[in-house]
Amino acid sequence: MPANIRNVKSRNTIAEKQAVAKKLTVDSSDKNFLTESEMKRFLDAARKGRHGTRDFLMMLLAYRHGLRVSELIDVRIKDLDSGRIFVRRKKGSLSTHQPIEGDELRALRAYLRERGDAKLPYLFLSERGAFTRQAINYLVREIGERAKLKFHVHPHMLRHSTGYYLANKGYDTRLVQDYLGHRNIAHTVKYTRTAATRFEGLWR
Numbered sequence: 001m002p003a004n005i006r007n008v009k010s011r012n013t014i015a016e017k018q019a020v021a022k023k024l025t026v027d028s029s030d031k032n033f034l035t036e037s038e039m040k041r042f043l044d045a046a047r048k049g050r051h052g053t054r055d056f057l058m059m060l061l062a063y064r065h066g067l068r069v070s071e072l073i074d075v076r077i078k079d080l081d082s083g084r085i086f087v088r089r090k091k092g093s094l095s096t097h098q099p100i101e102g103d104e105l106r107a108l109r110a111y112l113r114e115r116g117d118a119k120l121p122y123l124f125l126s127e128r129g130a131f132t133r134q135a136i137n138y139l140v141r142e143i144g145e146r147a148k149l150k151f152h153v154h155p156h157m158l159r160h161s162t163g164y165y166l167a168n169k170g171y172d173t174r175l176v177q178d179y180l181g182h183r184n185i186a187h188t189v190k191y192t193r194t195a196a197t198r199f200e201g202l203w204r
Contacts, residue, residue, distance in 0.1 A: 031151050031157075032156075032157055032160050033157055033160035033161040033163075033164045034149075034153070034157060034158070034161045035161075036165065038147075038149060039063060039161055039165075041147040041148075041149065042059065042143060042144060042147045042149065042153065043056060043059055043060060043063070044147070045143050045144075045146040045147035045148075046058075046059045046060075046143045048146060049142070049143070049146070053107070053110050053111050053114050054111050054114065054115075054124065055139065055143065056107055057104075057107040057108060057110075057111045057124075058072065058124055058136075058139075059140075059143065059158065060103070060104055060107055061075070061085070061104065062155070062158045062159070063158045063161060063162055064101065064104060064162070065085065065087050065098055065162070066158075066159045066162035066163065066179065066180045066181075067087070067158070067159065068089075068090055068091070068155075068156065068159060069133050069136050069137070069155045069156070070090045070133065071087065071088060071089060071090055072124070072131075072136065072155075073122070073124065073130065073131040073132070073133070073136060074088060074090075074122070075088075075122065075123040075124065076121045076122060076123060077121060077122075077123055078121065079123070080100070080108070080123070083099060083100050083105065084097050084098065084099055084100060085097070085098055085100050087181070089181035092183060093180075093181030093182060093183060094178060094181040094182070094183060095181065096178065096179070096181065098179070136155055137154065137155060140153055140154060140155045140158075141153060141154065159180070160191075162179075162180065163176060163180055163188070163190075163191035164191050164194075164195075166179065166191070167191040167192040167194075167195040167197075168195045168196060168197060169197070170195070170197040173185065173188055173189065173192045176188050176191060176192060
């Protein structure tokens with residue numbers, strides 16, 4: 001067999017093996033949420049930046065309440081009252097009052113001590129004033145890199161992580177829908193239909 005034909009076949013074989021390997025490997029570019037262990041690493045990394053107290057609280061609230069970027073930067077001081085937060089949803093979604101857990105309260109008190117008596121109504125402030133979407137995108141990416149996660153982290157992944165976490169805990173689809181503010185339950189089903197808890201007991 002001529003050498004040039006052998007080389008072509010060899011290259012084709014290598015390409016086929018690479019294609020198979022790619023199919024068998026989870027494509028990190030398609031990943032759209034963080035697991036519980038990944039989220040822990042992400043939140044731990046948020047504490048280690050220059051503004052760790054603020055950044056940790058931002059990321060914790062975004063995750064716990066499934067906040068979009070526009071909702072996160074729009075949280076106001078007045079939205080916090082008696083251990084609850086008013087989640088002001090955007091895009092026509094359902095706004096709700098949600099409880100704040102103990103670790104959130106502790107992080108909130110620590111941040112408010114640092115924030116001081118700034119006159120702006122927004123809870124989270126940068127050195128230049130109110131946060132922008134671009135600043136949050138940059139911050140989330142930076143924290144993801146600091147956490148040494150092997151994929152690019154973007155803000156909306158935190159909201160998806162909320163949905164998948166609640167679904168995997170076995171919570172009712174309607175409850176998850178209301179918690180995330182979805183008007184259309186079809187947007188919620190993508191979380192609950194893949195939850196492992198749905199399939200528990202099938203072989204008993």
